[in-house]
Amino acid sequence: MSDHPATMASDDSGEDLAQSTSDASLRRTEARSIEIEEQIAKDPSGFRVMTGDRPTGNLHIGHYFGSLANRVRIQNAGVETFILIADYQVITDRDGTGPIHDRVLSMMADYLAIGLDPARTTIYAHSAVPALNQLLLPFLSVVTDAELRRNPTVKAELEATGDRPMSGLLLTYPVHQAADILFCKANLVPVGKDQLPHLEQTRVVARRFDERYGRVDLTRPVFPQAEALLSKASTVLGLDGTKMSKSKGNVIEIGMDADTTAKLIKKAVTDSDRHITYDPTNRPEVSNLLMLASLCTGGDPVAIAEEIGDGGGGTLKKVVTDAVNEFFAPIRARRVELAADPGYLMDVLRTGNAHANEVGNATLDEVRQAMNMVY
Structure with missing residues (x-):
């Protein structure tokens, strides 16, 4: 799939985010998702998917029917898939990491048990991929404080914390999410309709980087314009009839x-x-x-x-x-x-980390070239 032409982003990314959820935009996204599914069935090689989870607790059946089963489907369709264990994002709204090592291993066990195949899907951790996190610096230069504070993701996460003081990591959460997607040049992200503003923020970052810093060559931007693959998964409520949590x-x-x-x-x-x-x-x-x-x-x-x-x-x-x-x-x-075999789980994760680092380092090299920072 070819990249969208790079265009100048609006000075007010709030307009971009609002447009991403308008009725007309949503209909276009839904129609495009259908086209993408058809293209995947014919030739999955043009797509790279990125998705992931924060290791804040054990995965449950709501996760399975809401997203995990769809990941296995995408993988089995032949789409190159990157799955992030977002351990750094655990501390966006918490005072510590908690039993994070055990939770990461538990998540690895869940991933492999449901059918994710490390030979076809790269599973990796935030903290193990320095190049991904280094992209935060140039990405932060193309967004403003006001834009971040208006971001629906930041507002929702802040409300979920009970109005505790906002950390710098929480404020820049949307930019970190953009780095998650763009470090591996993913061009497809499975999302629900409520997550479209987050994806649009990623598209804004990619467009602005291209406009401000340029390209490695004249033929293409450094970063693709990632598209949404709208989820058709069913939502399962908790046993009390409210959101499963x-x-x-x-x-x-x-x-x-x-x-x-x-x-x-x-x-x-x-x-x-x-x-x-x-x-x-x-x-x-x-x-x-x-x-x-x-x-x-x-x-x-x-x-x-x-x-x-x-x-x-x-x-x-x-x-x-x-x-x-x-x-x-x-x-x-x-x-x-x-x-029962934590050593195997760690081996799978380390192999995924190594591949993610190879991909991330290559992307960071292109970023440095575009910014004229190769020394």
Whole structure:
């Protein structure tokens, strides 16, 4: 896929970000995502995907159905994939790193257990790729303090911290995310509609770098204009009917055993109506459980509800428990094997780090050339 022509960015990136979520822009993005999927099916070699996670806790089934399964699909379609374990970003809104080493190994076990293949997917850590982080300096030179404070990502993250004082790392979070994408010259990022402003910030940084500092040669910008691959993944709510979050204690972790899963689902929120129906608007908790059973079995949630009928919440929870435990059984079995061999997990991560460093160093060399800083 060819890069978009480099253009002069607006002096007010807030306008760029607003435009990225307008109705017309969203329709264009949706149409383009369909085209990209078709192009991937024909020839995946023109794409490089970048995505990742912060290691702030164990991954859960909401992560699996929301993004992880899609990553495996993209990998298996033949798209070169980079997956970042964003350990530096853990401290954007925390006073320390916590048990980060254990969490990184847990994340590695989850990644490999679900089917991510280190022979086809590069898994690496923020702190292990100096070139990625060095891009922050030139990137920060092309954005303003006011633009960062208006950024939807910064606002959302600040609200999530309970209005604690904003750290410099949190303020520059969108620029760090831009470096995550651009260091490996990813041209495709799987995102939800709510993440489009973040991707537009990355595009703004790439355009401004080209306009301000130039190119290695006259034929192309240093950085591509990354495009969105809008996620079609289903959202799974927590067991209390709210957003699934470990801090709320409403999650089922990928690595949980079958008995623990059963106990948690038994406590899930339903309602007093014994007749089970799929009605997301009026019965969100019941419908969420039905959707979870649907995702695990491949069945239609309406049909599952009809089969349960007047069986009530107890029957519904048994159906969901059986579906979840059967679906995740092979993943969990593989995960147990992987977790028992931390040396192997570290070897995979170090191999990914080494490849990410090769890619990042090559990009940084081009940046230095464009900035006339080769000494």
